[in-house]
Amino acid sequence: MFEEKVFAVLKKAGISADGLEVPDPRFGDFALPCFQYAKELKKAPQIIAQEFAKKLKPNLWVSQIIPQGAYVNFVLNKKKTQEYVLALVLKQKEKYGTNKSGKGKSVMIEFSSPNTNKPLHLGHVRNNVLGRTAANLWRANGFKVIKANLVNDRGVHICKAMLAYDLWNKGKTPESVHKKPDHFVGDLYVQFCQAAEKKPELEEQAQELLRKWEASDKKTLVLWKKLRKWCMDGFRTTYAEMGISFDKYYYESQIWTGGKKLVEQGLASGAFVKTEDGAVKAVIDPLPEKILMRNDGTCLYITQDMYLALLRFTEFKLDQMVHVVASEQNLHFQQLKAVLKKLGYGWADKIYHFSYGMVHLPEGKMKSRTGQVVDADDIMAEMKQLAADEVKKRHPDISEKDCAARAHAIGLGALTFFMLRIDPVKDLLYDPKESISFEGETGPYVQYAYARICSILEKADTFPKKVDASLLIHQTEKELLSHVAGFPVVVQDSCVRYDIHTLCQYLLKVATGLNAWYAQCPVLTAVHELRDARLHLLRAVGQVLANGLGLLGIEAPTVM
RNA sequence: GGGCCUGUAGCUCAGCUUGGAUAGAGCGACAGCCUUCUACUGAGCGUGUGCUCAUAAGAUAGCUGAAGGUCGUGGGUUCAAAUCCCAUCAGGCCCGCCA
Numbered sequence A: 001m002f003e004e005k006v007f008a009v010l011k012k013a014g015i016s017a018d019g020l021e022v023p024d025p026r027f028g029d030f031a032l033p034c035f036q037y038a039k040e041l042k043k044a045p046q047i048i049a050q051e052f053a054k055k056l057k058p059n060l061w062v063s064q065i066i067p068q069g070a071y072v073n074f075v076l077n078k079k080k081t082q083e084y085v086l087a088l089v090l091k092q093k094e095k096y097g098t099n100k101s102g103k104g105k106s107v108m109i110e111f112s113s114p115n116t117n118k119p120l121h122l123g124h125v126r127n128n129v130l131g132r133t134a135a136n137l138w139r140a141n142g143f144k145v146i147k148a149n150l151v152n153d154r155g156v157h158i159c160k161a162m163l164a165y166d167l168w169n170k171g172k173t174p175e176s177v178h179k180k181p182d183h184f185v186g187d188l189y190v191q192f193c194q195a196a197e198k199k200p201e202l203e204e205q206a207q208e209l210l211r212k213w214e215a216s217d218k219k220t221l222v223l224w225k226k227l228r229k230w231c232m233d234g235f236r237t238t239y240a241e242m243g244i245s246f247d248k249y250y251y252e253s254q255i256w257t258g259g260k261k262l263v264e265q266g267l268a269s270g271a272f273v274k275t276e277d278g279a280v281k282a283v284i285d286p287l288p289e290k291i292l293m294r295n296d297g298t299c300l301y302i303t304q305d306m307y308l309a310l311l312r313f314t315e316f317k318l319d320q321m322v323h324v325v326a327s328e329q330n331l332h333f334q335q336l337k338a339v340l341k342k343l344g345y346g347w348a349d350k351i352y353h354f355s356y357g358m359v360h361l362p363e364g365k366m367k368s369r370t371g372q373v374v375d376a377d378d379i380m381a382e383m384k385q386l387a388a389d390e391v392k393k394r395h396p397d398i399s400e401k402d403c404a405a406r407a408h409a410i411g412l413g414a415l416t417f418f419m420l421r422i423d424p425v426k427d428l429l430y431d432p433k434e435s436i437s438f439e440g441e442t443g444p445y446v447q448y449a450y451a452r453i454c455s456i457l458e459k460a461d462t463f464p465k466k467v468d469a470s471l472l473i474h475q476t477e478k479e480l481l482s483h484v485a486g487f488p489v490v491v492q493d494s495c496v497r498y499d500i501h502t503l504c505q506y507l508l509k510v511a512t513g514l515n516a517w518y519a520q521c522p523v524l525t526a527v528h529e530l531r532d533a534r535l536h537l538l539r540a541v542g543q544v545l546a547n548g549l550g551l552l553g554i555e556a557p558t559v560m
Numbered sequence B: 001g002g003g004c005c006u007g008u009a010g011c012u013c014a015g016c017u018u019g020g021a022u023a024g025a026g027c028g029a030c031a032g033c034c035u036u037c038u039a040c041u042g043a044g045c046g047u048g049u050g051c052u053c054a055u056a057a058g059a060u061a062g063c064u065g066a067a068g069g070u071c072g073u074g075g076g077u078u079c080a081a082a083u084c085c086c087a088u089c090a091g092g093c094c095c096g097c098c099a
Helices: A003-012 A035-041 A045-055 A078-095 A122-140 A156-168 A181-198 A201-214 A218-242 A260-269 A301-316 A327-342 A346-350 A376-394 A400-420 A432-436 A443-460 A475-496 A500-520 A528-552
Strands: A030-033 A062-068 A071-076 A106-110 A144-151 A248-251 A280-282 A290-293 A320-326 A351-356
Touching: A003 A030, A003 A062, A003 A071, A030 A045, A035 A045, A045 A062, A045 A071, A071 A078, A078 A475, A078 A528, A106 A122, A106 A301, A122 A144, A122 A218, A122 A320, A122 A351, A122 A376, A122 A400, A122 A475, A122 A500, A122 A528, A144 A301, A156 A181, A156 A201, A156 A218, A181 A201, A181 A218, A201 A218, A218 A376, A260 A280, A260 A290, A260 A301, A280 A327, A290 A301, A290 A327, A301 A320, A301 A327, A301 A346, A320 A327, A327 A346, A327 A351, A346 A351, A376 A400, A376 A432, A400 A432, A400 A443, A400 A500, A400 A528, A443 A500, A443 A528, A475 A500, A475 A528, A500 A528
Parallel strands: A106 A144, A106 A320, A144 A248, A320 A351
Antiparallel strands: A030 A071, A062 A071, A280 A290
């Protein structure tokens, strides 16, 4: 926010610099390392720093310029900057932190992408929260965002659940067995897999059913639609619980044959070649070559993705297409981009695979097939229960309704924050107990900081219009203010670099800063002007926490 | 066999893109603090279930302090390497006419 002020000072003295560092606050607000000039000027960086410091003139914004070793440190005018930041936050409110850099551009974020043969699991939770936050961040940076969900509703795995229904569960419905509908279908799938281990011929039957589906066999389609609806109904409930929504749904059943023309086109132009046995492949050195169409002329997963990409880029004129998909598909997306480029589509470069690692539990790995997955609905219920226990411990007389609302905010907040706070590229160890803790680097810790602020503001009763920000001279409140000032940069960086976890780290820093300040600087009992200034600071910090949590898709309860 | 990713304190993680001032957090364990907002107890007021004051001991959703490190290992580049390059070890993922 204030970097330009320092640049202005440098420019006036005729010193060119590419960038400044943000040093330890003890040294100053910005630092210019002088190593870079040593070669050119043929002097030791320490001496250069001394000379620079003499040449540079402080101004209204930059109050001190101090050489220190090989660095020139700049100290900003606290009164000026603090006043500016406070006023800005209180004026922009929920818009504070956003910018318009993406104005007129649009981006599609595809995430979640469930299969209609089983409920969402823990991995989907990570996917969902990453996708949602990515969408929020792009929007905060001024982009038009389209949240898309690609539903995988066709394929042999779907037929397996259908077969299990037909063979052993005819006539049953989710209602009749009191199950959430997607769980009902998931159980069918597990039942099939277990049976197929003993009777391998079942696999062949599933293939046969898939052929019937592909031939649009009436009875098969009726069954398929029934199971598909159950799954989608179940997903809707889960999404509602998580607070996830989409602007656009794509169904594989509707697009899976669409890529055929693209393959033929590429074959004609020489981009693709035929294999000996009549299939079509793309040679995309240095990546492994990729088969695009079977020798019977049917399409594959990648063919469908090619078609879908074309569909999207023509319909929406996208400036960026983000796929939130697990890291196991890294190669697939590399190949997809390479193949599209081979077809001459320049926009292939705008496809970004937002890859993320697996989620483990302390107890060990989760593996599907046997049904040993951690279910999304179950984990959310567990988190809410843990949160409810904590709430009741502290407010024994709370009403069930209030308790449920708080438990939802805290439990889901804990889950979400824990998943977002780690670099997406890394595998993640999810520990429910640790995540719900009010201490440490957790969602509840941040939420709690916000609740404390609300409590104080509530008690303050009045809110002053004008304040003297220069009264905020305590070390902790100066640091807090500089955190507040840093929010817009964090919003920008975590978006362009897909570093959602840096936003989490930032919010933790703000919450910690708030608590440290809170312990040392009383607000309500401070004398008039100081109290007023601190109330403003409090509201500004609260705004930043609320905005930040909002980006993460986490509720900011006013009481906990 | 080949490709991609990860390896930083007992545990969970930042920092690596763009090399720079003593390698940062959190949990845990250790030692303290309690101030106004969190919690306990008491007194007074109120009776719009809250407010004010005080609090020995103890607690903690808060705070402070100290402890804890061959940055997987070995080499190289550089004035300077957790960061860049090479090799190597360990773990994960991928390499299908599956999705």
